Amino acid sequence: xxxxxxxxxxxxxxxxxxxxxxxxxxxxxxxxxxxxxxxxxxxxxxxxxxxxxxxxxxxxxxxxxxxxxxxxxxxxxxxxxxxxxxxxxxxxxxxxxxxxxxxxxxxxxxxxxxxxxxxxxxxxxxxxxxxxxxxxxxxxxxxxxxxxxxxxxxxxxxxxxxxxxxxxxxxxxxxxxxxxxxxxxxxxxxxxxxxxxxxxxxxxxxxxxxxxxxxxxxxxxxxxxxxxxxxxxxxxxxxxxxxxxxxxxxxxxxxxxxxxxxxxxxxxxxxxxxxxxxxxxxxxxxxxxxxxxxxxxxxxxxxxxxxxxxxxxxxxxxxxxxxxxxxxxxxxxxxxxxxxxxxxxxxxxxxxxxxxxxxxxxxxxxxxxxxxxxxxxxxxxxxxxxxxxxxxxxxxxxxxxxxxxxxxxxxxxxxxxxxxxxxxxxxxxxxxxxxxxxxxxxxxxx
Ligand SMILES: *Cc1c(COP(=O)(O)O)cnc(C)c1O
Ligand code: SF4
Numbered sequence: 001x002x003x004x005x006x007x008x009x010x011x012x013x014x015x016x017x018x019x020x021x022x023x024x025x026x027x028x029x030x031x032x033x034x035x036x037x038x039x040x041x042x043x044x045x046x047x048x049x050x051x052x053x054x055x056x057x058x059x060x061x062x063x064x065x066x067x068x069x070x071x072x073x074x075x076x077x078x079x080x081x082x083x084x085x086x087x088x089x090x091x092x093x094x095x096x097x098x099x100x101x102x103x104x105x106x107x108x109x110x111x112x113x114x115x116x117x118x119x120x121x122x123x124x125x126x127x128x129x130x131x132x133x134x135x136x137x138x139x140x141x142x143x144x145x146x147x148x149x150x151x152x153x154x155x156x157x158x159x160x161x162x163x164x165x166x167x168x169x170x171x172x173x174x175x176x177x178x179x180x181x182x183x184x185x186x187x188x189x190x191x192x193x194x195x196x197x198x199x200x201x202x203x204x205x206x207x208x209x210x211x212x213x214x215x216x217x218x219x220x221x222x223x224x225x226x227x228x229x230x231x232x233x234x235x236x237x238x239x240x241x242x243x244x245x246x247x248x249x250x251x252x253x254x255x256x257x258x259x260x261x262x263x264x265x266x267x268x269x270x271x272x273x274x275x276x277x278x279x280x281x282x283x284x285x286x287x288x289x290x291x292x293x294x295x296x297x298x299x300x301x302x303x304x305x306x307x308x309x310x311x312x313x314x315x316x317x318x319x320x321x322x323x324x325x326x327x328x329x330x331x332x333x334x335x336x337x338x339x340x341x342x343x344x345x346x347x348x349x350x351x352x353x354x355x356x357x358x359x360x361x362x363x364x365x366x367x368x369x370x371x372x373x374x375x376x377x378x379x380x381x382x383x384x385x386x387x388x389x390x391x392x393x394x395x396x397x398x399x400x401x402x403x404x405x406x407x408x409x410x411x412x413x414x415x416x417x418x419x420x421x422x423x424x425x426x427x428x429x430x431x432x433x434x435x436x437x438x439x440x441x442x443x444x445x446x
Pocket of ligand 2: 150151153154155158197198199230231268
């Protein structure tokens with residue numbers, strides 16, 4: 001449904017699969033393409049707002065425009081037989097109910113919760129999981145506020161898509177700020193809070209404040225760093241300029257910083273095209289003026305940014321704007337992975353070719369990194385040892401912190417796209433962390 005709120009300086013119009021025909025530019029696409037997009041949009045979450053449609057997408061470059069690829073689902077994102085099944089239902093004008101049922105089957109086959117996220121990461125209090133909290137790495141707790149379980153627009157590759165498809169069992173959400181505060185109060189080992197979603201900045205400032213402001217009290221002195229994960233700079237930069245609670249949000253940022261917290265805005269820019277508008281530049285300036293750091297991360301995805309030149313331009317643009325490049329991710333093993341995935345060797349080649357074109361200021365970006373079950377694993381290099389070609393790997397984060405920053409080796413494999421595909425090198429039968437990780441899984445009943 002198109003929804004308009006009166007609080008924005010410009011009307012905030014949102015398009016979903018129900019009213020996609022209201023997008024003028026969409027109606028001018030070839031009919032076959034319109035049909036395909038609609039078919040896939042009935043399975044994958046689809047949502048785009050008028051800023052993205054009118055300011056970011058270059059409609060003269062369809063289907064190759066990177067923001068178009070980021071927002072509009074493509075036929076190949078579904079497996080061929082799944083696509084055919086849905087296409088038949090659409091062609092026969094099946095009921096919404098039948099379409100939904102078929103879509104649900106397909107969604108469940110797409111690994112909505114990779115890396116055992118729910119069971120392995122939910123912290124327990126009195127034997128019950130704490131809703132909305134994920135605590136995988138000792139220093140850093142993730143919190144998903146229930147009101148931030150959506151985004152201004154939806155990325156087609158998103159691994160959080162299970163949250164958007166209306167299956168409440170799959171949601172990772174919390175209801176109360178107090179849950180978050182209670183947990184953090186008890187966990188003095190946590191120095192970093194990662195406040196994420198969806199996108200928590202879809203929430204009104206008033207609500208964001210309820211979560212963050214109490215952290216200035218002395219019982220939260222151990223929480224030194226607060227990160228806000230948000231793609232709002234791409235999707236709705238007016239959140240920091242003309243929205244009626246923009247000033248209040250910036251004042252909150254400043255208050256947190258003045259109160260002694262490191263507040264890091266974890267932005268997500270897949271492509272430099274997302275940074276091109278004046279309003280985005282203005283938003284970045286305003287955020288930085290509060291003392292908040294902006295760091296940027298994004299996954300490497302085929303069709304969107306699988307080219308070193310795109311990354312160089314992306315990181316260079318960020319640097320010029322005062323944004324710190326942070327993580328370069330390997331696309332996760334979920335959703336339309338077959339469409340977006342890139343072999344690990346290729347990911348490394350792209351990263352290496354891009355990072356070597358940056359000055360030291362841009363070499364803060366780490367990767368290619370896989371957020372896998374045991375931890376974040378970086379492909380550090382490809383080399384040959386005693387005639388055997390190998391991947392050099394290391395943990396950037398591990399379920400056991402002691403696993404981190406120890407090089408280990410996997411057999412070189414051009415097909416491998418994820419950690420699970422890799423085999424230890426040098427004839428070893430397992431990786432050094434495997435026994436311990438298996439024991440951790442067993443203890444969690446996974
Ligand atoms: C990436 C990630 C973090 C943060 O890791 P950093 O290396 O500190 O950026 C925390 N928790 C989870 C579950 C993560 O995937
Ligand atoms: S903004 Fe982030 S959480 Fe939202 S759809 Fe895109 S990748 Fe997913």
